[in-house]
Amino acid sequence: MSDLKVIETYKSYLQNYSLEQLRYITDEGVWSIGQMYDHLILVAHEYLDNVETCSAAEEEQKLGKTEFGEHLYKIGGFPPIKIKLPDELNTPPSNSDSKENLMSRLDQVMQRLRQWESKVDSINPNYKVKHEGFGWLNAREWYDLVSMHFSHHLRQKCELEQKLVFLELTSLMN
Template sequence: MSDIKLLITFKSALYNYSLEQLRYISKEGVWSIGQMYDHLIVVAHEYLDNLETCTTLTEEQPLGKTQFGEQLFRNGGFPPIKIRLPDELNSPPSNSDSKEDLIIRMDQLIQRLSLWETKVDYINPHHKVEHGGFGWLNAKEWHDLVGMHFRHHLRQQDELESYLL
């Protein structure tokens, strides 16, 4: 499934949730479905911001990915485990958006990702921005990371939906 189709699938799922379901937190330390969506959207825009930064660079970066970054891209995605960032990087996502707000934000993200999909292959692959865990990524890698991150959260979506029953 293409990354755009994946995002459209996530967006379509939003129509199935009530506001109460979107904001439902089953227990402390577990996100609501709405928080998961907020996280996905915010992080995707951060990745696309870094992609855009790659287009403005004039110096080539000889450094590459970390060992984990190499493995991530070789495998085409995150390992099937829960990943918890350090507390200082792990503030809870917003749980206040309405379903309509999340749909609008997903539409904006889909539009932005689509815009870059046709351009990303023409950006100098040696113009890179550093990711804290994966090393130096070029525009194509930042673009691909959006889809990898969404796919990684498919399991979380299933888990959060199971709490709603």
Template sequence: MGDNELLVTFKSNLYNYSLEQLRYNSDEGVWSIGQMYDHLIVVAHEYLDNLEICAALNEEKPFGKTQFGEQLYKNGGFPPIKIRLPDELNSPPNNSDSKEFLISRMEQLIHRMSHWKSQVDYINPNNKVEHGGFGWLNGREWYELVEMHFRHHLLQKKELDSYLV
């Protein structure tokens, strides 16, 4: 899927959920579908913020990726496993947004991605911002990470959907 198709599909899927389904937690420590969407949107904007920093930098960063970062980009995505961040980085996402507000937030994200799609190739590839786990990423890599992260959560979405009645 290209041209933000995956994000558009995620947004379209929101129309199929009731508010109760979006907020349903099947078990202690398991996110609701709404929490998963909140997480995806918040993280995507963090990645795009770093892309914008890359675009504004006047100084090149000759640093590289971590071994995990190299593997991630070589494979074009995350491994198909659950990844749990350390507790200090893993506060539960918001579970109170309405369906309409989540749709609006997805539309804003898609708009922001579309804006950068036409500009990302003009960012100096040596202008980089450090990611805590993947090392130093340039604007193109931050842009690609948004879709990789959404793709990674497809398995979680499928699992959460299976808990709904």
């Protein structure tokens, strides 16, 4: 799924959630759907900031990706596993955005992706920024990571939606 198409998918699903569903936290330590959206948007901007950093670099980086980073790009996405970040990187995302604000923020991500789409391949592939888990990535790799990350979280979105449906069915039966 292309980067813009996967984000369009998230936008279409966003239309269907009530504010209560968007902010509902099913279990301690589990994000709400809204928090997942917030996380995706923040990380997409971080990745696109790194595309921009690569574009302005003046020094080539000879180091490459980690073994996991190589695997990630070889298979074209994240493996179907839950990835636990270290506690210092795992601050819960915001759970206060409205649907309208999330939609606007998704549009901003799409706008930035469109801005870089035609330029990303002209950036020297040896201009890189380090990712703590994947190693040294160039502009194209950071750009591609945006849609890989959105696609990875589709599984989480489905799990959260299933919990919402179960909760709603349970409350109807009581």
